[in-house]
């Protein structure tokens with residue numbers, strides 16, 4: 523049984539989908555959890571809901587990864603009301619899908635800004651506290667398409683592949699401080715993000731999945747829980763694929 527009592531976790535983009543499932547899973551294991559999202563009211567609602575389902579402390583805070591001001595404000599609040607973060611899950615991510623020949627600089631920059639630069643900004647804010655405590659877990663949510671590519675996603679796949687290099691370098695820089703840095707690469711998971719796709723594309727994906735079904739947010743959350751726990755203390759710089767055999 524994994525017990526994260528006494529640990530403080532922060533999950534980016536945790537008002538819905540995979541992030542929400544991760545925040546709930548970590549709280550069920552005993553961690554206190556900061557729920558973050560672009561909409562503060564929604565973050566507070568989800569934090570309250572998780573607190574009512576578990577015995578963990580929660581905090582709901584606005585965090586927009588595209589704004590350095592928002593990152594600053596969030597961590598000021600977390601520092602005052604919650605304390606240093608032991609487990610950081612960089613989950614928030616967006617896509618702006620369009621064929622490369624029609625991709626505008628804004629489509630490229632927006633995705634890189636949130637998925638990659640946002641992760642850089644948030645991670646830098648938590649690492650100092652982890653170094654002081656000589657314990658930390660950083661878990662980055664990448665994607666299978668960062669490994670295999672996907673038509674219409676040059677921006678998104680570049681950001682998700684970039685997260686892998688980021689993970690491996692931080693793992694090397696922080697290993698001696700007892701901080702592990704790993705990535706989870708989900709395949710096709712049923713959330714609002716994938717709900718938007720046309721049926722034909724979904725069916726095409728499903729036909730390539732040996733397990734012949736899509737994953738659930740909980741499948742990703744279970745893997746994150748393992749990486750956040752002491753069961754994975756000798757694993758760093760790794761990527762765990764959660765994709766039903768797709769890759």
Ligand SMILES: NC(=O)c1ccc[n+]([C@@H]2O[C@H](COP(=O)([O-])OP(=O)(O)OC[C@H]3O[C@@H](n4cnc5c(N)ncnc54)[C@H](O)[C@@H]3O)[C@@H](O)[C@H]2O)c1
Pocket residue numbers: 534535536537538539540541559560585586587588613614615616636663664665666707708709710711712713714715716
């Ligand atoms: N669903 C899948 O099949 C799948 C597959 C591989 C990887 N992923 C990755 O998993 C993560 C979660 O995806 P999901 O399917 O739950 O998507 P989702 O769209 O349901 O959730 C994304 C979350 O990120 C937040 N977010 C968006 N822009 C933000 C910003 N500027 N600042 C802060 N937060 C922001 C959203 O509010 C939301 O909470 C993403 O990084 C996604 O790329 C998803």
